[in-house]
Amino acid sequence: MSGRKSAAAMPPRRRMAQNYLVIWVDGNIDENNSDCRNTLAQLRAVVSDVNVCTSPKECVQFLNEIDDGKAFIISSGALGQSLVNDIHSLPKVDAIYIFCDNKARHESWAKEWPKIRGVFTSIKPICESLKKVA
Numbered sequence: 001m002s003g004r005k006s007a008a009a010m011p012p013r014r015r016m017a018q019n020y021l022v023i024w025v026d027g028n029i030d031e032n033n034s035d036c037r038n039t040l041a042q043l044r045a046v047v048s049d050v051n052v053c054t055s056p057k058e059c060v061q062f063l064n065e066i067d068d069g070k071a072f073i074i075s076s077g078a079l080g081q082s083l084v085n086d087i088h089s090l091p092k093v094d095a096i097y098i099f100c101d102n103k104a105r106h107e108s109w110a111k112e113w114p115k116i117r118g119v120f121t122s123i124k125p126i127c128e129s130l131k132k133v134a
Contacts, residue, residue, distance in 0.1 A: 021049035026076035056083040070094035
């Protein structure tokens with residue numbers, strides 16, 4: 001136990017962000033691929049509800065079907081621009097992460113959208129960011 005005092009109204013920190021779900025949107029997701037499985041395992045270690053979509057349309061449909069809670073979107077750079085345009089205004093979308101190999105290519109347009117938390121080439125900093133909301 002630490003010596004820090006916390007306000008009585010503050011709930012204890014939880015490891016899993018239960019009120020949140022993650023939607024990973026990438027046209028190249030192959031759950032038989034070891035890299036994809038590893039990425040999903042890292043995400044599920046932080047957020048229990050991780051969903052995979054392979055198109056922006058599928059992601060929008062999924063978002064329209066959920067009733068409550070907040071969604072974190074992890075999008076490939078290739079699908080990101082059109083997807084962000086479609087979902088940025090939705091209140092249930094809390095944050096968007098662009099996950100791609102070419103950071104420089106996507107940073108300029110990503111800066112224009114307040115909900116985008118950044119462009120990442122590794123899943124680890126995305127997981128670290130998700131832990132902070134837990």
